[in-house]
Structure formats: C-alpha cells, structure tokens
Amino acid sequence: MIRLVALGSVAVLSLAACGAPPPESADAPADPAAPTSPMEPGAPVSAAEKLTAQGFGPLRIGMTRAEVEAALGPDSDPEAVGGPDPASCDMFRPARAPEGLLVMVENGVLTSVWLTRNTTIETDRALNIGDHAAEVKRVYGAAAEVVPHKYEPAPSEYITVWSTADHQIAAARGLVYEIGQDGRVQSIAGGGPSIQYVEGCA
Template identity: 45%
Template sequence: MMIRLTAVSACALLSLAACGRDDRPAAQAPTDAAPVAMTPAEQPPSAPAADPNTLTSEGLGAARIGMSKADLIAAWGERANPKSVGGAEPEVCDQFHPVRAPEGVNVMIQDGKLTRITLMRGARIKTDRGFGLGDTAMAIKQAYGGSIFVEPHKYQAAPAEDLFVWARGGSTNYVADPSARGVRYEIGMDGKVSMIHAGDPSIQLVEGCS
C-alpha cells in the first residue's frame, strides 16, 4: 500500500511540473530593425549651392563647367536668339546667350559640353574675388599677387592685356589639359576689364571658337 501511494505521489509531482512549464518559443529580436532617423545635428553636411551671382572657374550658379549641353539648356534654357550663329561649326563649337542666363552672360559649348562662361557688355555678375566689368587691371593684380599670369593682348596695344588666374592646371605656356580651370580678365586699352572668361582651357581662345 505504501509503495502504491509513493508511485501516485511521484506521478502527481511530474504532472504539476509539466503543467507549470511554458513551452512557447522565446521571442526573437527582429532581424530587419527599422533604421533610426538622425537628428539634424547628426546629418552629414551637404555641399553649399553655387552662388547664382558669383562667377568662378567652375561655373556660375546652376551652369557648371563640363556639364552637357542638354543639362545647361535644362538649367538656363535655349539660346535667346535662335537665328544667331555662334561658330563656323556649331556642332563642334557654339556660343550663345541662354534665354534664362543673367544679362550679358554668354556660354561656349564644345563637343556637346559647357567649356566657358563669358561676362560681356551689360553683365553685372562678379567673380569670386569681387571683380567685374570696369574694374582696373591694377586692382586685379594687387588682389591676386604672384598667382596671376600676364599676357599681351593679341589685337590691342598696351595697356590692353590678358590676366590669367588658374585655379588648377595652369602654367605660363598654352594650357591643353581639359581638367584645368581658370579665369581670364580681358583688359582694354583704358586699363579696365572689358570681358571676363571662366572655365577650362577654352578661356585662352581669343577669336570666339578659334
């Protein structure tokens, strides 16, 4: 009788243990946790937008040296004067004033890419050093110091001259490296800036596309 009671008690204990056990699978951490949004202070700094009123060796506002003609037209529109001719072979080299470009601003397109931006009569745009049409050659030379290259003007007598400032890839010789970037201040016989060209080696061209 004692043995039977002991066996019954043992079975009862096993049943209670089984009833108290939780056989549900343990919760698992999600494998694809949602990304945690960064606060504004944690966001990586973005590149500053190009100033639409400041000409640099890399471009002017949305017009960037090296961009395609299609991208330039998307930014500044088609040529303002559809009947104008900007070069003997426009498919190779063309110059025009885009309809949405600032006043007095012309562009040069070579082989389908923007290579030069020119400030001419009526332009109120300034370079990144604060110079524009009408400023003196003396002021420009003083501002740039030894980083400026001076060349005689091809068609006008002194004090007419060309002042070159290369941001990269420049030299005292003719520059052919397409990655070079610079600004050329064209000085007239009155000693003042008559035009400004910015871009790749095409800034060296003195007769439009040639």
C-alpha cells in the first residue's frame, strides 16, 4: 500500500516513486443550473458518492485513462510529476473530482482510487479518514487482514479487506486503510492489487 500520510505534512502521499501532487483546494461551486448527476459526462461528483473496491462514482477500476478523464476531467495539476514514468504509472486528481481524491493509472488503465486528508468521502461501509482503527476492525470483523506498517511502529498498520483469496490477480478487488501513529485512518485506497503499493507505483 502506498504511504499516504505517515510522513506528516506529506499527508497526501509519500510517493517516492509515483509522487502525486497534494490535493487541490476544493473546486469552485458548480453552476446551480448545471447537471448534478455524477454519472452524467462532465458533471462534478460529490463527496456523497462512496469509495468501494470497484471505484468511486462514475470511476470503475479497469477504465482507460481517456474514460477517467471523460468522467471527471483531466489532471487538475498537469505540471506536477505523477511518477518517474507517467506512461507506465501516473497518479493525479481529476479536475472535477472531490478534494482529497486521487486516481492511479497504470499502463493507461485505472487500477486504484485513493482518499487522502481533507476529504469528506466515505467508503461503502461509512468509514472515513480520521476513524479509529478499532472501528474499521469492528465493521469488517474476520474479513479484515491486519499487517504491520512498512515504516512506522504500532499502532501504525494496514487493514485490508479483499474480495478474492489471491490478492495478486488482476481481478482482485479490495480496500486498504492505512493507520497512523494516532491509531486513526490516514488514507484509504480501493481497487486492484495496486492498493498494496508502498512507494508510489511500487
């Protein structure tokens, strides 16, 4: 899993290999006369949508980058470096995505969606950034897999829930909650095997 906030101010993503830009400030309020359905092309997506192992709002794991951009717009900060080789892996916030939401595109395909600080988006289990690790474990019960954090001592850890026994196959889908030193959720990722990345795209 990617290290999103464990380094304090780099709360958005400590992406050594796929350095994503910090989340932008919230977009200007949409025109009241504009379409509001998140599934309608060009419409902004609200934080009322839920992050799942399959994606978020109109975003679905397996979409092409072109489909991601058609759904929520292009990279909101195209000058930022999303990775050492953006053609093989890029991470960015689509222009019409809610604050704190990033997408990972590998080889032109959406492989995961990430929530970072300053977001009000919840998962489909009504969990959010800042929730206590104990609550995440309570919600998922025996389905929750808990492993030590890659860089920090306990209580930092990763709590992952998978839809398949084999986590490496392309069809695997899951959600991972990164827990920080305060025992609370620091970041959340939903999607395929890339949710396990620790250093950006690796």
